Amino acid sequence: MAIWRQSGLVWTGAIAAAGLALLTQILLARNLGDEAFGSLSNAYAIAVLVATFAFQGLGEIALRNLAAFDVGRCVAAAGSLLLVGLIAGTLWTSWTGEAGSSPGLLIAFIPFILVQGGLTAGMISFQLDRRNVGIAAWPAGFQLARLVVVGLVILAGASVIFVPIGWFAALTPLAWIGIRRLRAAKARTGRVAATSTTGLLRAALPFSATRLLEFAEIQLPVVLAMPMLGAAETGRIAACLAIVQGLLLLPISIFQRLLRAGFHDWARDDPARLRRTGLLGVVAMAGAGAGLGLAIRPFASTILGSVFGDHFAAGDGFLGAMMWLLPIWFASIAINATLVSPRLADLRFGCQVVGVAILAGGTWFGGSWFGGSGTDGIVTGMFASQTFLLGSGIMLATIRRSSATRD
Secondary structure, three states, X not given: OHHXXXXXXXXXXXXXXXXXXXXXXXXXXXXHHHHHHHHHHHHHXXXXXXXXXXXXXXXXXXXXXXXXXXXXXXXXXXXXHHHHHHHHHHHHHHHHOHHHHOHHHHHHHHHHHHHHHHHHHHHHHHHHOOOHHHHHHHXXXXXXXXXXXXXXXXXXXXXXXXXXXXXXXXHHHHHHHHHHHHHHHHHHXXXXXXXXHHHHHHHHXXXXXXXXXXXXXXXXXXXXXXXXXXXXXXXXXXXXXXXXXXXXXXXXXXXXXXXXXXXXXXXXXXXXXXXXXXXXXXXXXXXXXXXXXXXXXXXXXXXXXXXXXXXXXXXXXXXXXXXXXHHHHHHHHHHHOOOOOHHHHHHHHHHHHHHHXXXXXXXXXXXXXXXXXXXXXXXXXXXXXXXXXHHHXXXXXXXXXXXXXXX
């Protein structure tokens, strides 16, 4: 019963954060229109992907063994990963032409990327302390700050470029608090031999790449839609995915936030319990996803039109398709979150590379394969990718039993 009470608390916080994030998206969509909203969503998606690659992997290593962290080496490792992410983002936007069409908006998101390091540090500190109230409230806090900024920009009638600039200014104090909390947690762990910068990079890279690919599963369709379908269609897809992302917070809040630190402990001390939790999670989350999807699907057009505006109602086919995908996606998150041992993390990373390749390939070619549109290709790629990730996650959690135990 305790685990479900704790899950309920964390999920309540996640729902609050999702509601605030969705309200932010609604205000932007209604005041910017589909084209400007599509451009902003694309730049935001790229920023989130870069920040995830730079900071999330090091956060996982902190959960595993914070005592082995040296602050200077951690900053160097994060800087190296951030540089790689920025270079990759620059190459992508140059290749697609976005760097030439909206360079100011893309550059304005770089400071926003930097503060994500402090926000990640804050979440890690709450997870290390097993502070469920903090785990629940922290995301809601920075989503509220984002919403306030958007409201002020709209009231002032300012340019869209002030949205990422305002987010940076509003989130910097929270990022500072997050860094201070993690430093305090580090001070309580005592002194041990610190891992080298190279060692941190090697340990963090599979988790950085894995978390990057997790976010790519929902952000990459926006990034791919921009050069394929244009800003207006990208805006409609982004609106649909904003709703989907809110629903995904149910498995994310339980398996990637509440239980994350415990998964690292169980991977070392009780792998059988870890496997049971993952497989039970698959069943429970598949059922929850199916129920939510069936309840929402008949009202897809009404939801999009009433929430985001009439221009977005045309995305009802895409949102309806996502509701069929929801149980697979929920179950995939649950099982893959348990693959945290070093060996399984490496194998999971390899599977996610394949999964994202399937997503990209299905997006580019799926529409022509089945005689549909570019949007049909995105749907095809997402279904194929999530199905593969669910199957590979179950296989790794069960067949690789001896390897997981040795890790």
